[in-house]
């Protein structure tokens with residue numbers, strides 16, 4: 001497959017383009033897309049824009065009431081929209097595995113998997129399975145979802161994986177000179193690692209970038225394009241909700257200087273839906289362009305680190321699976 005070179009593409013959109021503009025001339029009928037975390041913020045705008053252009057959107061969310069509200073809002077604007085909900089709590093691998101199973105049981109194709117959900121400074125310190133929450137929700141749960149849905153993405157190819165990361169990945173505090181084991185230990189923190197909330201977030205976002213580039217290396221040959229992106233900085237979403245009133249005040253003051261939520265969703269929507277970038281894969285995107293100026297290239301393009309993180313995460317998932325199996329055996333024996 002030919003690589004669609006940046007020099008041959010024309011940039012049509014920028015930091016002020018919104019989610020609807022970037023796919024205004026695209027018909028997404030016949031495309032099925034699953035998105036995590038679309039009850040608020042960037043994910044909500046993304047799901048809506050894609051559904052309004054005809055995509056069958058599967059919302060993988062834990063908050064069923066807010067999901068239902070979004071569904072109704074979409075149907076009010078487009079009565080023949082196709083929107084389905086699968087319950088998925090990313091702080092429980094059991095829930096993620098069940099969500100993937102439910103998706104597969106429906107025999108839907110999958111043309112775009114959008115890994116959007118994220119937490120920053122969650123009040124919950126560890127997930128149900130004992131992972132540090134930022135790491136568990138932002139990274140481990142998404143790797144499990146990818147792993148489970150890769151066969152469907154391959155069958156549905158050409159297909160895409162869109163990973164929502166952040167420029168924060170540059171602030172992981174990991175040095176390129178650190179030994180691989182030490183890098184991996186930092187990338188997979190426990191709740192006792194003593195890292196600040198921001199550092200935990202930055203590390204999880206570096207995990208997102210590394211996973212995306214690993215998937216590109218493994219899956220682009222199977223006609224799956226992989227994109228990783230920064231949606232914009234300090235967009236006034238609910239991401240800092242655990243900071244309460246303080247976060248609301250800050251959102252109010254910074255709002256005039258940041259992207260709107262729809263502008264923040266534009267790159268998600270463009271990467272999931274645009275026909276212009278079919279052959280591009282394995283790039284870091286911002287404002288609908290594969291602009292890698294803010295990519296921590298030395299860490300992000302380190303293939304040993306990409307492989308090491310994938311393997312370490314997979315082993316953690318396997319340990320959880322084995323524990324699960326033995327506790328099921330234990331309870332059936334009593």
Ligand SMILES: NC(=O)c1ccc[n+]([C@@H]2O[C@H](COP(=O)([O-])OP(=O)(O)OC[C@H]3O[C@@H](n4cnc5c(N)ncnc54)[C@H](OP(=O)(O)O)[C@@H]3O)[C@@H](O)[C@H]2O)c1
Nearest residue numbers: 037039040041042089090091117118166234235237238239
């Ligand atoms: N806002 C920014 O300036 C900014 C900048 C860079 C990157 N990002 C990235 O953009 C993405 C979207 O964030 P946002 O700013 O739109 O934040 P947001 O408004 O807080 O949205 C986050 C979404 O993730 C979901 N989520 C959180 N924990 C979950 C869990 N355990 N299970 C299932 N869903 C869960 C939330 O659902 P609930 O309603 O159930 O909590 C919500 O739908 C994140 O990956 C974030 O890192 C945002």
